[in-house]
Amino acid sequence: MxxxxxxxxxxxxxxxxxxxxxxxxxxxxxxxxxxxxxxxxxKHVSYGKYAAWSGIAWGTDIRIDGGVVMVKFNGSWKKLTDVNAQWGKYKNDQKGVADAVLKYQRTLYPDSPIPTKWLFNDxxxxxxxxxxxxxxxxxxxxxxxxxxxxxxxxxxxxxxxxxxxxxxxxxxxxxxxxxxxxxxxxxxxxxxxxxxxxxxxxxxxxxxxxxxxxxxxxxxxxxxxxxxxxxxxxxxxx
Missing domain, CATH: 2.40.440 (L,D-transpeptidase catalytic domain-like)
Incomplete structure (x- = not known):
């Protein structure tokens, strides 16, 4: 016992x-x-119903080039809309994707409005x-x-x-x-x-x-x- x-x-x-x-x-x-x-x-990565914000590991490098959100995925830079099907639905609306990411970043970190790390994983x-x-x-x-x-x-x-x-x-x-x-x-x-x-x-x-x-x-x-x-x-x- x-x-x-x-x-x-x-x-x-x-x-x-x-x-x-x-x-x-x-x-x-x-x-x-x-x-x-x-x-x-x-670090959890989701492939199901939470795959939008959680389909990318916490702390992943991110940048916005010419209004397009890019993430360092599997060692190389990819458009966020190429990472999974959830984001792929918006591949023809890169501005909308960038706006959504920037809005979330500014909500969470108003003093750091431009994201450099993916801090959105649920x-x-x-x-x-x-x-x-x-x-x-x-x-x-x-x-x-x-x-x-x-x-x-x-x-x-x-x-x-x-x-x-x-x-x-x-x-x-x-x-x-x-x-x-x-x-x-x-x-x-x-x-x-x-x-x-x-x-x-x-x-x-x-x-x-x-x-x-x-x-x-x-x-x-x-x-x-x-x-x-x-x-x-x-x-x-x-």
């Missing part, structure tokens, strides 16, 4: 307790409850992805798969952090939103690390446990998300 003692807390915000439609036209679902194993820590500068370990071998295999719920930041919160503004985390579409500085701290301290455990508690739980006992492999840390009170707690194995 592994005993875990709480050592840190961080703000976090998951999806709503009941499904509803988000302002972007995509459904907001609750964050999936359970115990999971971290598979990867990486999943922020890093995402922590995890899977349900059905066969308990702590490896993703068989029918196991990466969950649709990630731990990540948002472009709005990244911009607020860059300008040192105080902000509140917004409700997600099912992922776990955390603050940019906090995700860096959790990764840097080894709390969020490939192979570590993440546990998502029920929304009905309204208090953070001081300790846990788990019949699992003894790893240095576990990360526990309490969606009902918007907190992540870090537990150390003793």
């Amino acid at each position: 592994n005993t875990l003692l709480k050592i840190r807390e961080f703000d976090a915000h998951g999806g709503p307790s009941n499904v509803k439609m988000g302002g972007d036209g995509h459904a907001q679902t609750s964050t999936t409850v359970g115990r999971f194993v971290i598979k990867s820590i990486e 999943f922020g500068h890093v995402s922590v992805k995890y899977f349900k370990d059905i066969n308990k071998d702590r490896k993703m295999n068989g029918k196991e798969y990466i969950m649709g719920d990630f731990i990540h930041t948002t472009p709005t919160d990244e911009a607020a952090t860059a300008s040192r503004k105080i902000f509140q985390l917004a409700e997600s579409h099912g992922c776990i939103h955390v603050k940019p500085n906090d995700i860096d701290t959790m990764i840097g301290n080894g709390y969020l690390k490939k192979g570590n455990t993440i546990e998502v508690h029920p929304y009905t739980k309204k208090a953070i446990d001081a300790s846990h006992k788990r019949d699992t492999a003894k790893l240095p840390f576990e990360v526990h998300f309490y969606p009902g009170i918007y907190k992540i707690a870090i537990y150390k194995s003793i």
Whole structure:
């Protein structure tokens, strides 16, 4: 039996307790409850419904030449409209594409109105992805798969952090939103690390446990998300 003692807390915000439609036209679902194993820590690139702003990795070089948005994609400069089908729909409206990118940049970074880096990815500068370990071998295999719920930041919160503004985390579409500085701290301290455990508690739980006992492999840390009170707690194995 592994005993875990709480050592840190961080703000976090998951999806709503009941499904509803988000302002972007995509459904907001609750964050999936359970115990999971971290598979990867990486910049997320989306190929599905978020492929417009999130089809390009955070921090990718960007420039605007003659009113055309260019991005450094796979080592060479390409028109944004040549990157994927989402942007390709607007290949005959380069001015409209440039206007949209400039508007977003100026909304997020009014003091830096011309973008040089892609800071629009919906999943922020890093995402922590995890899977349900059905066969308990702590490896993703068989029918196991990466969950649709990630731990990540948002472009709005990244911009607020860059300008040192105080902000509140917004409700997600099912992922776990955390603050940019906090995700860096959790990764840097080894709390969020490939192979570590993440546990998502029920929304009905309204208090953070001081300790846990788990019949699992003894790893240095576990990360526990309490969606009902918007907190992540870090537990150390003793």
